[in-house]
Amino acid sequence: MDKFLGQEYENLQERERFLKEIAEKVESISYDKPIKPDEIEKLKENIAEQTAKMLDLEEAKKLIDADYNKQIKECKEAIKKDNDKWKRKSEYVTEVCYKVIDEKKGQVGYYNSEGMLAYERRARQDELQPRLFPLSAQKTGTED
Numbered sequence: 001m002d003k004f005l006g007q008e009y010e011n012l013q014e015r016e017r018f019l020k021e022i023a024e025k026v027e028s029i030s031y032d033k034p035i036k037p038d039e040i041e042k043l044k045e046n047i048a049e050q051t052a053k054m055l056d057l058e059e060a061k062k063l064i065d066a067d068y069n070k071q072i073k074e075c076k077e078a079i080k081k082d083n084d085k086w087k088r089k090s091e092y093v094t095e096v097c098y099k100v101i102d103e104k105k106g107q108v109g110y111y112n113s114e115g116m117l118a119y120e121r122r123a124r125q126d127e128l129q130p131r132l133f134p135l136s137a138q139k140t141g142t143e144d
Contacts, residue, residue: 005018005019005022006018006019095112095113096112096113097110097111097112097118097119098110098111098112098113101123101127101128102123103123103128103129106122106123106128107120107121107122107123108120108122108123108124
């Protein structure tokens, strides 16, 4: 079959009338229609513009994602820290404490600046004062 029919008609309406007259039947079908070269150039330009726009958007998204990931990481760290405190009902700190030795009980206590006992342990031998004579609460020094 011929590749083209009715090319002698310049007017598109006349060409369509000619095709209706010679056709057996008019049907609606789907097919691949070739695109004109000038339209192909427009498509190429559009694809290039959209590609550049997409690359810019992806780069912006990476920056935004990095910022959000940083914020999420900070939130997770804060949650972990607070959750640990909540579980233990205490927090681990380093602060100035005052060492107090109880000679009678043989204990050493460390008190923070609020006066709360922070740590307690048995006194070491070098922390206790040496005594030649044991102290006795019953003697007042007025006997004999």
